[in-house]
Amino acid sequence: VNGHLPVGPVTESAEVRPFWDGARAGRLVLPYCPGCARYIWYPRSFCPRCGATEVQWREASGHGVVYSHTTVERGMGAFADVGRYVVVFVELDEGPRILTNLVDCDPDHVVIGAPVRVVFDRGADDAVLLRARLERA
Amino acid sequence: VTALIAGAFEHPARELPGVSVAQVHAEVARGALADAGLEMGDVDAYFCAQDAPGFGGLSMADYLGLHPRFIDTTEAGGASYLSHVGHAAAAIRAGKCSVALITLGGTPRSGGARHGANMRGPEAPEAAFESPYGASVVSLYALAARRHMYEYGTTARQLAQVKVTASEHAAHNERALLRAPVTIDEVLESPMISDPLHRLDCCVVTDGGGALVVVAPEVARHLARPTVRILGHGEAVATTSDGRVDLTRTAAARSGPAAFAEAGVRPADIDYASIYDSFTITVIESIEDLGFCKKGEGGPFVGAGALRAPDGALPVNTDGGGLCNNHPANRGGTTKIVEAVRQLRGEANAELQVPDCELALVHGLGGVVGSRSAGVTLILGRDE
Numbered sequence: 001v002n003g004h005l006p007v008g009p010v011t012e013s014a015e016v017r018p019f020w021d022g023a024r025a026g027r028l029v030l031p032y033c034p035g036c037a038r039y040i041w042y043p044r045s046f047c048p049r050c051g052a053t054e055v056q057w058r059e060a061s062g063h064g065v066v067y068s069h070t071t072v073e074r075g076m077g078a079f080a081d082v083g084r085y086v087v088v089f090v091e092l093d094e095g096p097r098i099l100t101n102l103v104d105c106d107p108d109h110v111v112i113g114a115p116v117r118v119v120f121d122r123g124a125d126d127a128v129l130l131r132a133r134l135e136r137a
Numbered sequence: 138v139t140a141l142i143a144g145a146f147e148h149p150a151r152e153l154p155g156v157s158v159a160q161v162h163a164e165v166a167r168g169a170l171a172d173a174g175l176e177m178g179d180v181d182a183y184f185c186a187q188d189a190p191g192f193g194g195l196s197m198a199d200y201l202g203l204h205p206r207f208i209d210t211t212e213a214g215g216a217s218y219l220s221h222v223g224h225a226a227a228a229i230r231a232g233k234c235s236v237a238l239i240t241l242g243g244t245p246r247s248g249g250a251r252h253g254a255n256m257r258g259p260e261a262p263e264a265a266f267e268s269p270y271g272a273s274v275v276s277l278y279a280l281a282a283r284r285h286m287y288e289y290g291t292t293a294r295q296l297a298q299v300k301v302t303a304s305e306h307a308a309h310n311e312r313a314l315l316r317a318p319v320t321i322d323e324v325l326e327s328p329m330i331s332d333p334l335h336r337l338d339c340c341v342v343t344d345g346g347g348a349l350v351v352v353a354p355e356v357a358r359h360l361a362r363p364t365v366r367i368l369g370h371g372e373a374v375a376t377t378s379d380g381r382v383d384l385t386r387t388a389a390a391r392s393g394p395a396a397f398a399e400a401g402v403r404p405a406d407i408d409y410a411s412i413y414d415s416f417t418i419t420v421i422e423s424i425e426d427l428g429f430c431k432k433g434e435g436g437p438f439v440g441a442g443a444l445r446a447p448d449g450a451l452p453v454n455t456d457g458g459g460l461c462n463n464h465p466a467n468r469g470g471t472t473k474i475v476e477a478v479r480q481l482r483g484e485a486n487a488e489l490q491v492p493d494c495e496l497a498l499v500h501g502l503g504g505v506v507g508s509r510s511a512g513v514t515l516i517l518g519r520d521e
Contacts, residue, residue: 010269011259041380042266048379068287068384070279070331072271079271087276087331089284089382089507096380099507101270112287129269 005085005101005131006078007123016043018057023128028062028118030094031055041096062118064092064132071107090116090132101131110134140226141357141364141520144173144350145478147456147471151314151463153344154247158190158466159200161242161346166201169348174360175236180350182207182234184225186217188243188346188466197240207234213372213511214503215413217241218349218470220513223370225351235353242346243466263377267508275339275416277507279331282418284384286333289433291421293333295440297324299417300337300460302444307457309486314341315461338417340459340469347471349478357520363482368402368496369516371395376509388512389426389500396498397428400516404428407516408494409480410451411473413502414458420444423500424451427514446489455480455489470501474515481519495519 012020022029031040033047033055046053067089075082086102088110102110103119115135120128146168153161162185170176183205189197193210197203207228211220218241225237258264285291301321307313319337327337357364373391375383397403404427412427414420421435429451430438438450446452456462456476459469477497479485497517504510 005271006269008269010265012265013262038379042263042377044262068280068284070276070283070333072273072276072331073329075271076273077271082271085271087270087272087280089280089384097377097382098380099267099270099272112283 005082005103005121007121007129008127009125010127010129015045019043020128022059023120023130024126026120028060028130029057030060030096032058039092039094039096041098060092060094064090064116066102066110066112066114066116067091067097068112069102069110086110088132098130103131103133105134138230138354140229140351140353140367142222142349142367142478142517143352143357143360143362143364144169144175145475146172147347147463147475148242148345148465149312150345151312151343152246153244156244158188158242158244159197161244162189162197162240163201165242165346165348166238166240169238169350172362173350173352174362175350177202179236180238181205182225182228182237184209184221184237184239186210186212186241188241188468203238207237213513215415215468215470216501216503216511216513217468218474219499219501219515220372222349222351222367222474222515223372223513226367226370229351229353235356237351239349239351240346241348241466241468241471243468244344245467246342246344263508273331274505275334276331277505278416278418279334281384281422281506282333285418285422288385289436291436293325294321295436296333296338296417296421297321298439299414299420299444300324302442303414303454303458303460306446306455306489307461309488310457310462313457313462314343315457334416334418340415340464341461342467343463343465345463345465347465347475349471349474364520365478365481366518366520367515368518369396369400370514371399372511372513374509374511382507384507385422387422387426387502387506388510389423389502389514392512392514393427393500396514396516402496402516406496407451407498409455409477409491409497410453411477411497411499412453413469413473413500414454414460415469415502417460419502419506420453422506423502427498427500447491452491455485470503473499473501477517481517
């Protein structure tokens, strides 16, 4: 599968500005609740578990594994002409399971548990989007 | 006070070119009221979800000529109409109304669906983190199916058996969209949509709809047709759990026990079940979470023919379900309730009528597994 899937447009909310600033710098920055000792996904400015209205923004490792995967044979909308592509949940080492695309891979050889790392794809108008690649063996 | 379902109607058509969505709502409203032996003027409560065109329930109330003293527009995807039945029963118990009309209608097959009606807007807080990845509804259920296979050894053939059974049931339903029985191999040879889900692992797209009338006991007493008691109702929401999304356990694990507790019955007491079948995996995860088999054993349970009517361990979706019969407006909740009412009235297709059917369960799964979804469970009983 190619590494050129559509990027955006994505509506970036100021509520989670540190996530987008980090992404633009190539870093995975996530909200973290000190009280729960948990990283929060998807990003928001409070902890939905304990209700704490202050979160820390911490850089995560960007490493994880494939939690589940599927290959979409034919997409719609912006994905209509990209050919087959892979949708995955990545389980980060820090805990959260993130919906994204696995890029630069042979879709017929993706397996649950395969190590991956987060990458950031760039699009028009400075758009940036989190994706994942298989770790090289 | 136990509220009752007095009217249940499934639009006979599966394709309605040139018919407006509002017209579909009106046709099914008339159908359900006629089934109950009531008239539009008797309705004092109105329930609908986002498939109803216009401004919440107000446009349809105006169009239909209703004067409700109770209104509820709970939106829980295809499970909305199960919520509506539960909420109507609670409202009747509280004395807020006595004749509740619930309508569903849409025309996605003819292309008349309002685009975006079921879609979240860019303001949804999750949109920026989920919408850009081309993750179709099928692909999200495929992720659930893949994980279920990984954790429990569920096979593609077991998933396919859900469709095979639905097709065998649909063969007896002259109105079903897909009446031809299919084999496991035919399911597996159908085009892959998003692996491991093939085209025949997916429900149909149909125009049409359905409606229900829920009434107070003092109203039911004067009606000629058999009514169905609403014995239990449970609802729950499964979320992404701040990033610990569970792909193999649905909200049914909470809505089911709540409904069983309210009804005072157990899974083994259920004679017939309507189980939401947007995809084959939806059925397997739901019957596990509802307690009809152990977690992870849904595949072998289904594979052994448990869902076949009339004599399987758990006869399911005797109309052919959303997989073969009807999934109007891309929302399967109402047709699930209608078929359970048919079974409890002894009016299902004769070959598939469960003998002496006293107790039915209806389960709806609205929204999308792997993101946000509602589970709503009803326990219905034959009126004595």
